Amino acid sequence: MTNKHFQGKYEVELKFCLHSKAEFLKTLSGIHHDVMLQDNIESDWYFDRPDKSLEADNKSICIRTMEPSGIKLWIVKGPEPDRCEATNITNASNAISMLETMGFEVVLKAQKTRSIYFVGAFHITVDSLAGIGDFAEFAIMTDDESQLPDYKAQIEALAQQFGLSEEALQTQSYKQMFMEKASKQRGI
16 A cells, blocks of 8 residues: 555545446546556454444544455544545454454454556545445545545546436445444344
């Protein structure tokens, strides 16, 4: 994760539900882009304290492994909606053990298939979540908080090039989607 696309403590991100992943990728093929990785399997371990205080404070801790790329990340989001920081780690198992030793609990294990593309300064992830659907996230990271509104407008314009409108906008996080799916499966 040494790429400049992933540097910064703020992330402007818009996520859209895709009605056709194939059509989205066809549109992408007509736009100049670079490929970071394709069809990696991402496994995420989400943590919270037993009293769920991270969730209450709108914070999230995740350890992520990506295969076959071999990337391993420690990701912290919140409390502000655009706050997101990630760092490379070398041993995900040790990081998970360390969090558990400090009293954190795994609240969700989730998996998705992800491809990452770069279009100019922005990165686009195309994600498939089994039993949930296909999504495209348009994002940029920055340390300059004053740029957030401008970047959001630029991301909206880029998404429009793919025919994505506000109707397709998805405001739930993947964690929320997976938790909702798990609740439905348990009949809650």
